[in-house]
Amino acid sequence: MASSQTFDPTEHQHIRYNPLKGEWVLISPHRMKRPWGGHVEPLEDDDLPEYDPSNPLCPGNTRANGELTPKYEKTFCFDNDFPALLEDAPSPPKSDDPLFCMDSARGKCKVMCFHPKSNVTIALMKTSEIVEVIKQWINEMLDLGRKWTWVQIFENRGALMGCSNAHPHCQIWASSYLPNEARAKDRLLSDYYRKKGNPLLVDYMQKELLKKERIVIDNRDWLVVVPFWAVWPFETMVLPKKQVQRMQNLTKTQQESLAIVMKKLCTKYDNLFKCSFPYSMGWHGAPTGPDSNKDCSYWTFHGIYLPPLLRSANIKKHIAGYELLAQPQRDLTPEQAAEKMRNLSDLHYKHPETSIYPDEEN
């Protein structure tokens, strides 16, 4: 039975569609019994040493396979000693049975250290150092992308997110196939482009710029929003202002301003609950590999940050129960999350001395 009340998205439950996944999310803002301002217990972050003699990712130390991590000064990339994907493995037998499908999986897994010091994060690094990370990501995309269909760069930050090593690093998994998220996105972006004649994320970015409700950071080259369909409380998406299909197509200035945006965003995350904020993040762009010269005009390069925290440094959102069995659900609206993040300072709560200098802004 329809209600006689007028719909208010900040008060009334509703479902929202994610056009990149073809899935819906349930928003239940009326469950936000206690708005912001409740007492939040700050978490005592452990201060890590700059160098840990027992950490294989630190310069000069030995890794699990007995190899020496060189005394690197910027970034350092190596083959993962425990790869989920190997370059060479036998293929499973062909089967016509739709209930027992298998296919071959090959690939390569790498680990990339962001910085020689263990006690820094993207929020605390200099923008020039983050530019080095972006440059190395581009090198890896170019190199691995020659052979592999999908190159997934991802950073798992913080023990809460399952990160096993405190040194600032990311992983890169390159595969011979499109993983689920990429496969769905590729199909939905392509369908939209065929119907509307424009890349979906270009249209989305332009509409978000006009609506202004979900913007977290807006600079010359980049827009950071809490997506309309966000599942995680403080999930964000980093969108280029100018259409670009892959990370490897970014200009030098786009790379530099991306470094600033990443630093600002991670600083805001740390400031939100006054802790070194955990998250999984990664980049999506047009598929690579031998078929990558096919027209991918429908693809827009973008970043995705998925942080698990809900109300404080200790309160994590669990994807469980209804979410696992039915569909994702959130209480705080994406607009409320964006407003909260937008209003947070760019000055780091614990290390203000590491913040961006005004002349770096753009």
Ligand code: H2U
């Ligand atoms: P995570 O913190 O996201 O788990 O990443 C650390 C990765 O580093 C992990 O995949 C690899 C692990 O396999 N690693 C090595 O390849 N060699 C080592 O000596 C230590 C860790």
